[in-house]
Amino acid sequence: MSGQAIVVDGVSRTFGRGATRVIALAEASFSVAPGEVVALLGSNGAGKTTLIKVLSTLLLPTTGRAELCGHDVVGDVHAARAVTSVVFGGDRGLYARLSGRDNIRFFGMLAGVSRRELRGRVPTALEQVNLTAAADRPVETYSKGMRQRLHLAIGLLSRPAILLLDEPTIGLDPLEAERLRGAVTELRDHGVAILLTSHYLLDVERLADRVLLLGDGRIRRDLTLAEFVRQAGHAAEVVVRGGGEPPALDGAHPAWVVGCSVTKENDGWTVTLRLRAWSAEVFRELGALFANVGVHDVQVREERLEDAFRRLAGQSAR
Amino acid sequence: MMALGANADIVLVSARHQLLMFLSAWRFTVVLGVIQPAVFLLVTLGAAPTAGSAYAGRTSVAVLLTAFWSFTVWTGAGILRRERAEGTLAATLVSARDPRLVLVGKSLGASSASGVLIVVTITAVLLGLRQPVTVEHPIWFAVGLLVVLLSGTALGMLLSCLFLVTRFGAQISSALMYPVFLLGGLLIPLSTVPVPLRWLSWLVSLHWVNEFLVSSTSGDPDLAALGLTGLLTAVYAVAGAVAFDRVSDLARRRGTLELV
Numbered sequence: 001m002s003g004q005a006i007v008v009d010g011v012s013r014t015f016g017r018g019a020t021r022v023i024a025l026a027e028a029s030f031s032v033a034p035g036e037v038v039a040l041l042g043s044n045g046a047g048k049t050t051l052i053k054v055l056s057t058l059l060l061p062t063t064g065r066a067e068l069c070g071h072d073v074v075g076d077v078h079a080a081r082a083v084t085s086v087v088f089g090g091d092r093g094l095y096a097r098l099s100g101r102d103n104i105r106f107f108g109m110l111a112g113v114s115r116r117e118l119r120g121r122v123p124t125a126l127e128q129v130n131l132t133a134a135a136d137r138p139v140e141t142y143s144k145g146m147r148q149r150l151h152l153a154i155g156l157l158s159r160p161a162i163l164l165l166d167e168p169t170i171g172l173d174p175l176e177a178e179r180l181r182g183a184v185t186e187l188r189d190h191g192v193a194i195l196l197t198s199h200y201l202l203d204v205e206r207l208a209d210r211v212l213l214l215g216d217g218r219i220r221r222d223l224t225l226a227e228f229v230r231q232a233g234h235a236a237e238v239v240v241r242g243g244g245e246p247p248a249l250d251g252a253h254p255a256w257v258v259g260c261s262v263t264k265e266n267d268g269w270t271v272t273l274r275l276r277a278w279s280a281e282v283f284r285e286l287g288a289l290f291a292n293v294g295v296h297d298v299q300v301r302e303e304r305l306e307d308a309f310r311r312l313a314g315q316s317a318r
Numbered sequence: 319m320m321a322l323g324a325n326a327d328i329v330l331v332s333a334r335h336q337l338l339m340f341l342s343a344w345r346f347t348v349v350l351g352v353i354q355p356a357v358f359l360l361v362t363l364g365a366a367p368t369a370g371s372a373y374a375g376r377t378s379v380a381v382l383l384t385a386f387w388s389f390t391v392w393t394g395a396g397i398l399r400r401e402r403a404e405g406t407l408a409a410t411l412v413s414a415r416d417p418r419l420v421l422v423g424k425s426l427g428a429s430s431a432s433g434v435l436i437v438v439t440i441t442a443v444l445l446g447l448r449q450p451v452t453v454e455h456p457i458w459f460a461v462g463l464l465v466v467l468l469s470g471t472a473l474g475m476l477l478s479c480l481f482l483v484t485r486f487g488a489q490i491s492s493a494l495m496y497p498v499f500l501l502g503g504l505l506i507p508l509s510t511v512p513v514p515l516r517w518l519s520w521l522v523s524l525h526w527v528n529e530f531l532v533s534s535t536s537g538d539p540d541l542a543a544l545g546l547t548g549l550l551t552a553v554y555a556v557a558g559a560v561a562f563d564r565v566s567d568l569a570r571r572r573g574t575l576e577l578v
């Protein structure tokens with residue numbers, strides 16, 4: 001027992017044989033500690049869903065070993081399921097003719113929550129996802145966002161040691177998404193280990209402690225959130241436009257500049273600087289750099305996680 | 319004790335969900351559970367208008383079992399396929415509790431709904447025709463009906479697992495239906511089935527429960543037939559449970575269960 005909630009050691013999964021063989025996941029290794037949120041990022045087909053399927057015991061790994069709270073997902077499957085909650089999300093996966101309350105009770109029972117505990121927890125879980133008013137309506141009358149919230153309520157109900165979230169905020173409006181992030185943060189604070197996939201990088205930015213970047217079935221990077229942004233190359237991009245002669249930036253750049261381009265136009269110039277950091281000191285030095293030229297316009301664009309992901313995903317693909 | 323209660327809850331909620339599904343697909347339910355047995359009974363009783371209550375009793379039992387079997391094949395057998403189509407199968411499989419409880423509950427819901435509907439239909443037709451039917455041992459007859467229900471539940475579980483691994487469930491359903499009717503002695507007397515094939519009827523619980531129900535309407539209840547029905551039902555149930563494990567293992571190896 002390593003003290004880690006999730007341990008993935010050299011897990012691979014292939015589909016098909018011979019010429020049609022596809023490697024969906026190759027030699028994936030990582031771990032997630034209790035109370036840690038790890039985000040899986042990658043383009044479509046990168047292996048995120050395959051990894052979630054293996055950990056949720058829906059798919060057997062071809063090679064390697066994965067443990068959930070010390071329980072092997074192949075050899076000790078029932079114990080592994082007992083410590084894990086999986087939120088699949090999407091429109092399906094609920095009993096459409098049953099009410100939201102019946103669905104949450106039913107899946108709660110399947111998750112091993114006792115009748116007595118359900119009496120207290122079901123109203124709380126419904127409240128957490130703002131579904132109390134609609135709890136007794138059949139799920140077939142729910143909107144996509146309401147169904148997604150119900151999935152989450154089901155996932156939160158069993159208070160597991162490990163929570164696997166597949167696209168948790170898909171279909172939610174910004175307020176609902178923020179409410180969900182709050183609920184996930186609360187679980188993390190209670191020591192739940194959380195592995196999530198999302199196409200919404202805002203989820204990752206707000207929730208994740210670490211980021212695993214997948215490409216072609218391999219884990220290309222295993223980074224803290226700050227490292228992830230830093231390794232993408234820069235923290236901000238500054239575009240300065242002016243008239244007359246451009247500043248002399250052809251020689252050595254300051255250490256905080258990681259990229260520079262100068263474009264001359266008929267009536268002026270444009271300088272684009274990619275900065276390693278964006279701080280008051282950098283701002284002052286930037287002012288000094290452009291002190292002796294005529295500046296018309298300055299635009300600053302802070303690097304977003306989405307930009308970092310695109311850049312790193314591109315590097316991984318190459 | 320608590321686990322037992324929780325398991326019973328899962329079975330009951332699953333059964334209730336299956337009942338709600340029947341209610342929402344009421345046209346299908348009416349065709350299989352009302353029109354089919356009513357027409358069978360009207361035709362068979364109409365063919366022998368002067369027959370007595372013993373004939374009517376035998377015929378009613380045969381119609382009950384025929385309609386029940388076809389209802390079970392068409393509905394119970396498709397339970398897991400529908401779960402997969404709705405995306406709830408994966409959610410059920412990864413749960414802490416035994417996912418087979420859901421299958422038991424849904425099969426039980428399907429059998430109960432179809433059984434009650436068919437019994438009510440047959441009773442209504444008999445009353446409408448003013449056709450007297452004597453049941454000499456009503457308690458044993460009720461026990462027989464309960465065993466029919468359990469047998470249908472077990473068969474539904476087994477077929478449901480088998481139909482999950484093939485795309486030809488509807489075709490197999492049709493192909494299975496009439497051999498079982500014939501081997502169960504429901505459409506023709508077993509004595510007309512070729513001798514080399516007759517042993518197959520021993521494996522069909524409907525054959526034994528038919529013998530038992532008929533014996534409890536007139537004469538001494540055939541308890542050996544009841545015992546054999548119970549034994550075969552247990553065999554179907556065990557086979558269903560094993561088949562479920564095999565099917566889910568196969569799906570995990572092949573990766574054929576979608577997450578959503």
